[in-house]
Amino acid sequence: MANNKSAKKRIEINKRNRLRNKYYKTSVRTLIKLFFANLEIYKTSQTVEDKKKVQDILNSVYSLMDKGTKKNIFHKNLAARKKAKLVASFKAS
Template sequence: MANNKSASKRILINERNRLENRFYKGSVRRLIKLFTEQLEVYKTSQNQEDKVKAQMLLNSVYSLIDKGCKKNIFHKNNAARKKSKLTLQLKTV
């Protein structure tokens, strides 16, 4: 338990930040999984619509990663590495 006012404020701020970090990191993980599943669908079907869906998922992943990077949830190099890896997956299909 906190002994002074500033310590109790820090507890509240840490909890708020933890929830925000959890939202961004979890959302990015979920979207990456959806993206890889969509790539597998595209590999088997070779349908252009599936590739467009994968590209749309990639755009939404990029958006969330960039927002998280702006809010210091992801380090800029980590964000760049994630985006590069996803782009490479799309190009190799």
């Protein structure tokens, strides 16, 4: 347990940051899974509605990855690599 005021403050700050980091990381992971699930649906149907849905999910992933990178939750190269992988799989379909 913390013995002084600054140590107690660091514990609170670490808890706040851990929750923020967890939110971004789990949200991105969930959206990526959703993206690939909808991409498979789009590959079989090839409808405009499915393509728009996949594109909207891709935009959401981009937004969260960029915000997380700006807040030093994700490394910039990791974000770039994941985004490139996603857009490459979308273009291949």
